[in-house]
Amino acid sequence: xxxxxxxxxxxxxxxxxxxxxxxxxxxxxxxxxxxxxxxxxxxxxxxxxxxxxxxxxxxxxxxxxxxxxxxxxxxxxxxxxxxxxxxxxxxxxxxxxxxxxxxxxxxxxxxxxxxxxxxxxxxxxxxxxxxxxxxxxxxxxxxxxxxxxxxxxxxxxxxxxxxxxxxxxxxxxxxxxxxxxxxxxxxxxxxxxxxxxxxxxxxxxxxxxxxxxxxxxxxxxxxxxxxxxxxxxxxxxxxxxxxxxxxx
Ligand SMILES: [Zn+2]
Numbered sequence: 001x002x003x004x005x006x007x008x009x010x011x012x013x014x015x016x017x018x019x020x021x022x023x024x025x026x027x028x029x030x031x032x033x034x035x036x037x038x039x040x041x042x043x044x045x046x047x048x049x050x051x052x053x054x055x056x057x058x059x060x061x062x063x064x065x066x067x068x069x070x071x072x073x074x075x076x077x078x079x080x081x082x083x084x085x086x087x088x089x090x091x092x093x094x095x096x097x098x099x100x101x102x103x104x105x106x107x108x109x110x111x112x113x114x115x116x117x118x119x120x121x122x123x124x125x126x127x128x129x130x131x132x133x134x135x136x137x138x139x140x141x142x143x144x145x146x147x148x149x150x151x152x153x154x155x156x157x158x159x160x161x162x163x164x165x166x167x168x169x170x171x172x173x174x175x176x177x178x179x180x181x182x183x184x185x186x187x188x189x190x191x192x193x194x195x196x197x198x199x200x201x202x203x204x205x206x207x208x209x210x211x212x213x214x215x216x217x218x219x220x221x222x223x224x225x226x227x228x229x230x231x232x233x234x235x236x237x238x239x240x241x242x243x244x245x246x247x248x
Contacts, residue, residue: 037154065194077124
């Protein structure tokens with residue numbers, strides 16, 4: 001069984017705090033330095049490089065296919081995407097110049113053909129996957145002697161990335177929307193959870209809303225492995241459940 005608690009163990013909380021702190025240090029350094037579209041894109045790449053690090057650190061203490069490991073990585077992915085958004089947004093505001101809209105449109109269309117689009121309530125790693133794919137193809141376009149020049153293309157790409165990430169960040173920050181995004185994430189966690197038998201085939205037998213003794217709502221999911229029949233339960237905190245009652 002296991003997973004009877006809704007709170008992450010102390011070691012997990014420590015990793016999340018430490019790595020979030022590291023991200024904010026990198027972000028602050030970058031914000032001071034970034035003075036061109038090329039530099040902002042390089043900055044985004046260096047923020048994304050943090051993922052390899054926190055993946056490794058998490059793996060030293062938890063299984064990255066286990067409940068705690070998945071939750072740690074998800075929280076850090078969210079912190080990472082918020083940092084990337086802040087870097088891009090800060091630069092766009094400072095620069096105050098809109099990109100060549102024709103270049104932006106062409107770039108967006110080209111990328112849409114190469115990179116899968118995001119579903120409605122994506123989880124952080126899915127957004128990161130799209131961003132990484134976009135970077136890969138962007139390098140290709142940029143090395144292809146774009147008619148308007150590379151700096152203009154970089155400028156357009158920075159705006160394109162901001163658009164993709166903004167949509168995700170809003171779904172994590174806007175009341176009600178963030179609650180439904182949490183629910184979508186529960187299913188995403190279950191789909192990645194690996195059973196001790198080696199399969200990722202947990203089926204949700206029951207999902208029910210509960211309350212902790214001090215009144216905090218949480219979801220409990222009863223799961224069964226489709227391969228070996230093992231049953232377990234996992235809990236998810238619902239910090240934004242209250243949104244549902246505070247909207248006029
Ligand atoms: Zn199993």
